[in-house]
Amino acid sequence: MxxxxxxxxxxxxxxxxxxxxxxxxxxxxxxxxxxxxxxxxxxxxxxxxxxxxxxxxxxxxxxxxxxxxxxxxxxxxxxxxxxxxxxxxxxxxxxxxxxxxxxxxxxxxxxxxxxxxxxxxxxxxxxxxxxxxxxxxxxxxxxxxxxxxxxxxxxxxxxxxxxxxxxxxxxxxxxxxxxxxxxxxxxxxxxxxxxxxxxxxxxxxxxxxxxxxxxxxxxxxxxxxxxxxxxxxxxxxxxxxxxxxxxxxxxxxxxxxxxxxxxxxxxxxxxNKVDRIVLSSESVDQYKADENFDTILEPEIIFLRFNHNHPVLGNKNIRQAVNMAIDKKSLTDVILKNGSTPLNGVVPKGFFKSPEGKDFRDLNGDFNTGTVEEAKKLWETGLKETGEKEVTVSINIADSDDHKKVAEYLQAQLEENLPGFKLDIKAVPFAQRLEIEKAIDYDISLSSWGPDYSDPMTYLDMWLKGGSANRMDYHNPELDKLVASARTETDLSKRYQTLLNIEKILLEEDAAIAPLYQEGTAVLMxxxxxxxxxxxxxxxxxxxxxxxxx
Missing domain, CATH: 3.40.190.10 (Periplasmic binding protein-like II)
Known part of the structure; x- marks a missing residue:
């Protein structure tokens, strides 16, 4: 040794x-x-x-x-x-x-x-x-x-x-x-x-x-x-x-x-060869008391895509149950430990403000939150509606340590909190995961999204019918209509309300995806x-x- x-x-x-x-x-x-x-x-x-x-x-x-x-x-x-x-x-x-x-x-x-x-x-x-x-x-x-x-x-x-x-x-x-x-x-x-x-x-x-x-x-x-x-x-x-x-x-x-x-x-x-580094989750405990340690909340979001063509996952109650059955705070604070925070929306907190100066996340609040007991009731309702008693699905993840940690946590949470639920983990290289998503050849996919520009729309127009970022055959005509309206609206306050309504359709009306957390980065600088x-x-x-x- x-x-x-x-x-x-x-x-x-x-x-x-x-x-x-x-x-x-x-x-x-x-x-x-x-x-x-x-x-x-x-x-x-x-x-x-x-x-x-x-x-x-x-x-x-x-x-x-x-x-x-x-x-x-x-x-x-x-x-x-x-x-x-x-x-x-x-x-x-x-x-x-x-x-x-x-x-x-x-x-x-x-x-x-x-x-x-x-x-x-x-x-x-x-x-x-x-x-x-x-x-x-x-x-x-x-x-x-x-x-x-x-x-x-x-x-x-x-x-x-x-x-x-x-x-x-x-x-x-x-x-x-x-x-x-x-x-x-x-x-x-x-x-x-x-x-x-x-x-x-x-x-x-x-x-x-x-x-x-x-x-x-x-x-x-x-x-x-x-x-x-x-x-x-x-x-x-x-x-x-x-x-x-x-x-x-x-x-x-x-x-x-x-x-x-x-x-x-x-x-x-x-x-003393470098002045700033990004820490892995394994190093956080060692350095979190250091005066130069800090965590940065990023605009990248991690979420679950559902194949909306799936006979069970196509059910809104099932998707809501999956979302509610996950203890997101333990995921970020115990498993990741890098400054990530639970997310119950598709637009992250801290980056996008209305013309009046209010944060998008504060204005729209949280979606699909609840107790494990509420999740179980939704699960039971969804199983009755789909005619199933138990369900086995797979989760498609990138072949990385972080994704594996998250997937194993989700597997434990969902199998414990939703009776009759079984989750198989399929890890593939990152590029392959994207191809599988594009082909919608999956049940659930652990996905990430970072903004291309500084506006909530970069998270909201992903879900247009046939859009390259949709990748789950989700479609709501009203959402498409609101996106088109927001793109040309010059009254900024009116436009912002339209953006808030788009997220409500995606998550409140359809529970189309399950947001998990907003990415954080632990740094020494x-x-x-x-x-x-x-x-x-x-x-x-x-x-x-x-x-x-x-």
Whole structure:
């Protein structure tokens, strides 16, 4: 045993050496250190943030990016029309003036003076080119242009029109005109999403298929530039001195290390190699008393999908019984222990407020809550209605430790609290689980959903008939009607009431799904780090205003 522990310690040390030497992030090469005094160098060293990431950057091409890591990097090295502030609201970035037509379909933006890292000015043509490129190349997030309601976006996606007909036009170098199909209250907030970033056409075309594959194959116009990128090991940001708002940027550098194993992350933190890590549930008890420990409530929801074609699960009383028979608080507090909280709605708490400033979850309250005794009565009623005395169903889960823990807990709860209920667990790789859901070839599926944009609609229009996210053959015509109405309603208070009513149909009228919990994340972050913004949608982090307080 002693030799085994020594071997493990040696392996961990070697991982540290490989990560740090491979990335070479402590090197002064290319870091603008020449000519600085000793005091200046010492001050600069104090404004260096070290963080861990779970994976490498898949791409830095904003028209192709489709994951949180790429979005985070792009958000910090590039600048669009708007970006998110500390309240996750859209604030002006490259925009100095935004004029909206009387019918709210034509938006005219005036750009501030700014430049790319090669010295070229950032122009309205850069936006027109990048946005049309998203549609022309069938990018993963091209649907955001439909969500934004930009003219002809849907027709282009349906191959009824060409990308050149997208409703975006550079009137001159500093003026961008965007035309919508109809007024859209989400439009401005959507513009913070990285898919709406600009690109320098001449540079992109010069790089060809090498564009954005390495740090030297991309241009920057944001708060930071990427000076190093060692694939599968990490990357380094440095402050962009030519950024239009450079005075607001406090950090001199950010070192991002790729750390896929949570135990390795803990060791990096303990040896002061990184300043922030995400903890596994196994590590929470060890660190929960640490002054740097914190839990973050995320906007991601975990829930049960039911196959509405199933002879038993198609019954509303059965679905309500399953929901009520689960002690969700024990699931989050005893099993997960990572800051997750019970959820009895489809829109999570703490992220979406009405025009009057009230939280969506507080306004709509909880659905389908009750005692185990009430669950049993619903269960018995449902069995009589379906002509069954006992039921055996399977639950489709991703092949991950967290999903297995949750599924085993649900199995114990449901088999104990609902007489005659038997639950079989089927664990498959994540991608396969999604394919099984799409084919609706399951009984129950343990599912997750995170928001694509900062509005309750991202959780509510999932349930449209035939929608790609529905994946359970659920349909309520009234829900479809309300979604269509909310998409074009410009009275924000009236629209919000419609959103509340959509959730009521889904959960109160139909009990279509069983919400379980709102995801939480347990983190260790040194308290010297100030103003590191963690966003619920789009890019996960903004470093523009972050500083190190010694």
């Amino acid at each position: 002693g030799r085994k522990l020594k071997a493990q310690a040696l392996m961990i040390f070697m991982v540290f050496v490989l990560i740090l030497s491979g990335c070479n992030f402590n090197s002064s090469e290319g870091s603008n250190e020449e000519g600085k005094t000793a005091d200046e160098k010492e001050g600069a060293a104090g404004q260096v943030l070290n963080v861990s990431m779970t994976a490498d950057i898949p791409t830095l091409d904003s028209t192709k990016a489709h994951d949180g890591i790429a979005f985070t990097v792009l958000n910090n090295v590039n600048e669009g029309l708007y970006r998110q502030d500390e309240n996750h609201e859209a604030i002006e970035a490259l925009v100095t003036d935004h004029v909206v037509s009387e019918d709210e379909t034509v938006h005219t933006f005036t750009l501030r003076d700014s430049k790319w890292s090669n010295g070229d000015p950032v122009t309205a043509q850069d936006f027109e080119y990048a946005w049309k490129r998203v549609l022309a190349e069938a990018s993963p997030y091209n649907f955001m242009f439909v969500t934004a309601g930009i003219k002809n976006a849907e027709a282009i996606m349906n191959e009824e029109k060409g990308a050149e007909e997208l409703g975006v036009k550079a009137l001159d170098e500093k003026t961008l005109e965007v035309t919508l199909e109809s007024a859209n209250p989400l439009f401005q907030s959507l513009l913070t999403f990285p898919t709406f970033l600009p690109q320098n056409q001449k540079y992109v075309e010069e790089q060809g298929d090498q564009y954005a594959l390495e740090a030297e194959n991309i241009l920057f116009n944001g708060p930071f530039i990427l000076t190093e990128w060692t694939h599968d090991q990490g990357w380094k940001y440095e402050k962009n001195e030519d950024y239009w708002d450079a005075k607001s940027v406090k950090l001199d550098a950010i070192n991002s290390y790729v750390v896929k194993d949570s135990e390795t992350g803990v060791n990096l933190y303990e040896t 040194r308290n010297k780090i100030k103003d590191l913004l963690v966003h619920p949608t789009g890019a996960s982090f903004s470093y523009k205003w972050t500083s190190i307080e010694e």
